[in-house]
Amino acid sequence: MELLFLGTGAGTPSRQRNVTSIALNLQGVRSGSWLFDCGEGTQHQILRSAVKPGKLEKIFITHLHGDHIFGLPGLLTSRSMNGISEGITLYGPPGIKTFVEMSLSLSGSWLTFPLEIVEIGAGELFSDEHFRVTAFPLTHPVECYGFRIEEHDRPGTLDAERLLADGIKPGRLFQQLKLGKTVTMEDGRVVDGSRYLGPAIKGRTLAIFGDTAPTAAASALAAEADVVVHEATLEAAMEEKANGRGHSSTVQAATMAKDARAKKLIITHLSSRYLREDAERLLAECRAIFPATEMAHDFALFPL
Template structure:
């Protein structure tokens, strides 16, 4: 997988504002386009920010209305565009009941298949070159975080060493890079480990969904390239955060610090912080010394390959 790009479609908590839409995150993973949550208005944001509509799968963190109601209109739009191949929908238990209602709302049946899957903590969805793992988190209802983990990447191919060993350029180079041994004209066998370095770790993206800070998320976020964590409230709203099972910016930053995450992006902001999230950013930076920023609608981030 070469491309891993995030586009924040909505960064507001509970209700849309003039500047922020409801929860939605588009992730381009090479040829795949994934959505993580699909709040009301997400499809308009996809048009606005140019993500395209060729969505392969939607992963719902939970089924509070602000995180999933946008799927109703989005599926209808796909139908009007002539979609024929299936859309995969994933979410925690109640997904089959809730999403079945959403899919079949209205008079006209969809002209393409919609396949609904329920996930629990630890379940893994395998896709080409990467996986998406469900992680149980602490919210008012059954909720999941998701870990998108790229497969381990092959080591670097040493062209000069291959030439020195007498490997002819062309198909033989390709075989060695794929892990296949090559026999030379003189009968010598060159093995992949002779010319290919050690495997390199893939990238790791963690998306918290709505949650209190919890041990399961810290564990899942170990050494993540990026942790996208909700930060609905500030320090002076701590009681409200506990009551509603959300996190403050400081708590999100503590999760990132304890997990050793390489980067933190805060999202899912209360309308109190709609236009000026400075307080959230300051409090997070007091707790976590790595790169941290507050997401805004339309923010696009590409995660570079690990060396």
Template sequence: MVQLTFLGTSAGKPTRERNVSALALEFEQDNKWYLFDCGEATQHQMIRTRLTIGKLDTIFITHLHGDHYYGLPGLLASKKLDTAFNPLSIYGPKGIKKFLECVTDVSSEYLGYDLKIIEYEAQDSFVFDRFSLKILPLVHSVESFAFYIKENDISNKLNEKKLRAIGLEPSSLYGELQRGKSITFKGKKLEPKDFTLDTIPGRSLIIAGDNSRPDILGRYLEDLDLLVHECTYTQETYDSLPVKVLHSTAQELATVVQEKGVKNLIASHINPRYNKNGTMGVEMIYNEIKHNYKGRLFIANDFDEYRLDRDSVVEKL
């Protein structure tokens, strides 16, 4: 399973319904989790979930607008107070290192754990335990980026049913086969290729920062399992703005993902004008996307949890 928990889904500022941007990502049979963006009060949102700061391994920041990273100082301090002294890595665009060093210096904050800060550039690639990640540039008022995440393929899963059929129960010999080594059982030589299942392809997803041009993601959208992308306005609202801002509309986003064959779309970063108590509800965004996109669609709310299964189907939990 690949699981996502939305900790903040508002654009620009917190509202009664939504906090600002933050998204947790987890992989099955993993003892850690990953955070994408860390808007103000992200640690408050975490308290209302099962996520713990002690198991947070890495934070990825899409761009340096406050609603995407102002929550970092408080979270880093709370990690120390919780005596969660395991190392933490933060990946962000140029400037994130200066920001964090300034905060810890001015506040005389001694974290007590190893904090690794990596400033990335467009097209950089990184390899983690369960996935690889590539940095993709977007179009916004400041440098903004998307993270293309490709889960590792599973290529050494044994056919236990076949092994049990010849009398070989789980043992250290299974490990030898998984490591690609031949073994001898009951006087017969067994080759790994004869007892290994077909490769299971890893799932693919993109978690994008603020972006006015969904089409800039190009070929990375083709046959993508899941795209998490901002959808700040409907087209009508955007067209009526006296001052244009570099954000995506529902219509623009839908047109691109339909053309590229994206299998699942979760829209987030919703402008505060779309709310439960006003005249403009979030269903306006949903309907505009759905009119142009035939894949599986969700509009994220705070604390929503989604699961991407092996069949490339996203379900809300």
């Protein structure tokens, strides 16, 4: 899996940073991808990336501020005009359904693919064969959520040498054995695949925060995550201003990651007041507290 940042700015786009959108490529698990927020111009950013609109399975919207949703109607309608028929599930706070349906209706637009819109609250959104996704409420002037994506543990490595030693030869049933299932071999023997598996491989955990001031929910949302994506809208010297508008400073983002025992922090959602030459200074503020911090730039790619 990998994270691709399509937009890393806050509030308004700048020449160096578009507004918020993040793509999660599920390669290695399944063929699709998920999108987190869809600020204005996201589809233009997608055109400059490896993201395939036809492979989008799900879109998660953290909150209804324009820099997180104004690109959504355009992306959906362009997807239709390009003849894509695969459906999408859209998750977002109450009001997202009205926003999408009104935008399509007033613009005389329509969709050629199934669109399921799920208006969310705090709690588990879904759990399938690969992932569990949970929404956590954040502290912002409008209803806002962060998402914890937990990959289920995977079966351990199949001990092929031991199978061969027990007279079980490679064949069409090996795939079932790799999943730990019990199968009946062609010679009639019943083989329990779990007896030939090594220790389970722990799944990865990713925490993606929406806009937020420091919040009590952060400890559960980010707890021991492999990667945390968190806003750092303003520098430490402007912390009071950041918090007053429902945002966090660099130092607050880094402190949260440290307290949550996260493995890596990626900061994003930087104010347009900061130019590229300011980035190292903001990153240094984070690393002074949490050394395993990276800063996202538009089109930055982070393997998970």
